[in-house]
Amino acid sequence: DAKTTQPNSMESNEEEPVHLPCNHSTISGTDYIHWYRQLPSQGPEYVIHGLTSNVNNRMASLAIAEDRKSSTLILHRATLRDAAVYYCILRDVGDSWGKLQFGAGTQVVVTP
Amino acid sequence: DAGVIQSPRHEVTEMGQEVTLRCKPISGHDYLFWYRQTMMRGLELLIYFNNNVPIDDSGMPEDRFSAKMPNASFSTLKIQPSEPRDSAVYFCASRRIDGSPLHFGNGTRLTVT
Numbered sequence: 001d002a003k004t005t006q007p008n009s010m011e012s013n014e015e016e017p018v019h020l021p022c023n024h025s026t027i028s029g030t031d032y033i034h035w036y037r038q039l040p041s042q043g044p045e046y047v048i049h050g051l052t053s054n055v056n057n058r059m060a061s062l063a064i065a066e067d068r069k070s071s072t073l074i075l076h077r078a079t080l081r082d083a084a085v086y087y088c089i090l091r092d093v094g095d096s097w098g099k100l101q102f103g104a105g106t107q108v109v110v111t112p
Numbered sequence: 113d114a115g116v117i118q119s120p121r122h123e124v125t126e127m128g129q130e131v132t133l134r135c136k137p138i139s140g141h142d143y144l145f146w147y148r149q150t151m152m153r154g155l156e157l158l159i160y161f162n163n164n165v166p167i168d169d170s171g172m173p174e175d176r177f178s179a180k181m182p183n184a185s186f187s188t189l190k191i192q193p194s195e196p197r198d199s200a201v202y203f204c205a206s207r208r209i210d211g212s213p214l215h216f217g218n219g220t221r222l223t224v225t
Contacts, residue, residue: 036214043116043203043216044155087155099145099168100214102155 004088009107018075020106022088025069030093033064034100035073037084044087044102047073051093075108083110114138116217118204124223130192133220136185137206145214146179146189147203155203161187194224 005023012018024033035047048055048062050071055062061074075082085105117136125131137144145160159169164181172179176195181187191198205216 034213041218043205043219044214045216046213049213099157099160101157102147104154 004090004103006086006088006103006106008104009109011109011111012075012078014080014110014112015077018078018082018108018110020073020075020086020088020108021070022073023070024088024090027068027090028092031090032093033062033068033071034089034091035060035062036087036089036100036102037082038087038105039081039084047086049091078108078110080110080112083108116204116206116215118202118217118220120220121218122221122223124225125194126225127195128193129224130190131194131198131222131224133189133202133204133222135187135189135204135217137187137204138208138215139185141206141208141215143207144181144187145205146187147205147216148200149203149219150200158189191222194222196224198222199224 032049032051034049036044037047038044048057048060050062050064063072085107087102087105089100116138119134143162146158147155148158149155156171158171159179160167161181177191179189199222201219201221203216203219205214207214
């Protein structure tokens with residue numbers, strides 16, 4: 001399985017944007033890029049996913065590099081509620097079972 | 113939509129006892145996954161089901177662990193006998209179709225003393 005590399009932690013001030021990088025240099029053409037986050041004492045929750053084009057939803061934006069070897073999750077205005085561990089995961093579109101393998105993720109700290 | 117429901121929320125038991133964790137997936141979801149989370153190993157996939165049939169249990173640590181899904185609305189993960197190293201948070205997740213997001217429950221925190 002293609003692997004992802006994320007920083008262990010990032011800090012941000014409240015109401016400022018947060019850019020979370022993810023490197024996936026061995027990504028294949030059929031790998032989707034998924035982002036989940038895990039708030040304290042909760043299960044992970046879906047944030048966003050994409051294949052080649054940038055994606056936006058109500059939670060975040062996903063910017064995918066042209067060569068797809070890296071991507072960035074963008075939280076436009078961080079709130080205290082966004083403090084969580086963010087996971088970048090690759091999933092092969094050919095994997096019909098869709099099992100997700102989680103890495104260590106990035107711990108985001110939001111400061112008031 | 114009540115989400116994925118897990119019970120109990122917390123379980124404390126003594127080594128050697130049988131432990132049963134329960135999960136009710138979201139109605140209409142065809143896939144169910146059991147994960148375990150520890151500080152040392154992070155989130156590990158244990159087993160997953162499609163239409164109540166176990167598809168891959170290669171992540172189950174040993175024979176002491178077993179999982180069943182008798183119907184579309186209920187699954188159990190059983191540990192017998194339990195050991196202190198089984199202490200972890202166990203998550204259940206479900207999803208509907210290929211490519212749809214996983215929905216996780218809030219987990220069961222298991223402590224084996």
